Amino acid sequence: MTKPIQETPGRWTVLLVTTLAGFLIPFMGSSINVALPAIGKDLSMHAVVLGWVATAYLLASAMLLVPFGRLADIYGRKKLFTIGMVIYTAGSLVATLSNSSAMLIATRVVQGIGGSMIFSSGTAILTSAFPARERGRALGINTAAIYLGLSAGPFLGGLLTQHFGWRSVFLLNVPLGIIVIAAVFWRFRGDWAEAKGERFDIIGSVLYSLMLLVMIYGFTLLPGMLGVVFIAAGALGLAIFVWWEMRADSPVLNIGLFRKNTVFAMSNLAALINYSATFAVGFLLSLYLQYNKGLSPRDAGIVLVAAPVIQAIFSPMAGRLSDRVEPRLVASVGMGLTAAGLFMFTFLNSSTSISYIVMALVILGFGFALFSSPNTNAVMSSVQNRSFGVASATLATMRQVGMMLSMGLAMLLFALNMGRVQISPEHYPMLLTSVHTAFIVYTLLCVGGIFASLARGKMR
DSSP: OOOGGGTTTTTHHHHEEEEEEEHHHHHHHHHHHHHHHHHHHHHTTHHHHHHHHHHHHHHHHHHHHHHHHHHHHHHHHHHHHHHHHHHHHHHHHHHHHHOSHHHHHHHHHHHHHHHHHHHHHHHHHHHHSSSSHHHHHOOOOHHHHHHHHHHHHHHHHHHHHHHHOHHHHHHHHHHHHHHHHHHHHHHHHOOOOOOTOOOOHHHHHHHHHHHHHHHHHHHHHOOOSHHHHHHHHHHHOOOOOOHHHTSSOOSSSSTTTHHHHHHHHHHHHHHHOOOOOHTTHHHHHHIIIIISOOOHHHHHHHHHHHHHHHHHHHHHHHHHHHHOOOOHHHHHHHHHHHHHHHHHHOOOOTOOOOHHHHHHHHHHHHHHHHHHHHHHHHHHHHOOOOGGGHHHHHHHHHHHHHHHHHHHHHHHHHHHHOOOOOOOGEEEEEHHHHHHHHHHHHHHHHHHHHHHTTOEEEOO
C-alpha cells in the first residue's frame, strides 16, 4: 500500500495540480455552450443534434467513471489521472479539425473518456492528500477552481468565438492541458493505490457501462416508443448489475455503500438531483440570450459569467464551513437557494431585463456554492481510504448522469416544441416555451432535493 501523502510535505502541490485540472474541463464545457449557435451554423446542425455536442461528452464520461475509479484504487490514481489528461488534451486538438457534426461529436466522446479518468481519480487524490480536519477547505478550493473555469468559459469562449471562430475554443484547451500534464510529471510525487492487489470486476464494469449507455440514450429518443424500450432495458440492466455486484468478491461498485451508509447514499442522491436541475441552465440561457434577446456570443458570455463567479468566490468559504458545521445543513440551504434562482427563470420572456437575469444567476450561483463542496465533503468523509476512488467516481457519476438528464430534458422539450430543425426566427416563441417548461421542472426537482439533502443524517 502506498504511503498516504498527508504524511509527506506534498499535499499542497497535489491541490495545485488537481485544481488546474478542475479548472480546465468545466472551462471547456461552459465555453462550448456559448459557441453552440456558431457551431450549429457552421456544421448545419439542428437543435437536437446540437445538444449532442454537450451530451456526447457526458454520456462517455458517465459510462466509465465508476470502472476507472475502481482501476485507480487498484493500480494507482496518479496513473489514471495522467493518462486521462493526455487523452483529453489530444481530443481537444483533434476537435479543432472537425469538418462534420459526426466528427465533432466523436471527439467529444474521446474527451469524455479522458474526463472520466480525471474526475474519477482527481477528487480521490485530493481526499487522500488531506486529513479530515482540512478536507473541506481543500475541496472548497478545488470546487472554486471548477467555478473559475465555468466563469472564464462563457467570457473567453464568447470572445474567441466572435473573433476567431468556434474552433479556437477547443484549441485553447491544448496548451492548458499540456501545462497540467507537465505539472504532474514535474511536481507530482508518489501514487495512491489503497486497493492494490485486489481483482478488477470486468463483468460488473461492462454491465455498468452498458446499462448507463442504454438508459441514457433512451432519454434522448423520447417521446418515441423506442426511447421507452431503451429506458426499460436500461432499468433491467440496472437490476442485473446490482444482483451481480452483491455477489461479486471484488465488486466494481460496493452496493453496501448505498445500503448501509445513509450519508453516502443520500449525499449522492442530492448531487444527482442538483445537477439534473442545474446543468442545462447555461445551455438554455445561451440560446435564449442569443436568439430571443439578440445578444452576441461575447455579450451572452458576459451575462452567463455571473453565476460561476459567485460560485468561485463562496465555494472555499462553504467548504471550510462544512468542516465545522454539519454538511447536510449547509448543503440543504444551498439547495433551497438554487431552487429560488431556478424559479426566477420561469418568468423569462422576450422583454426580461438583463439585470433580472443576472440577479437570478447570482442567487443560483450562491446556492450552488453552498451545496457543492459541503456535499462532496460529506461523500468523501463517509467512506474508508481504500474506497476513495470508487466514492469519487460514484459522486462524479451522479454529476454526469444528472447533467445528462438535465440536457436530455432540454432536448426532449426542443423535439416536442420545435422538431428537429435549425433554430430560426419563426421558432423563437417555441424556444421560449421550451425554456419555460424546463425551468419549471428543474425548480420542482430542486425542491425535492432539499428533502434528500436533509435526509442524509448527521456526520458528527
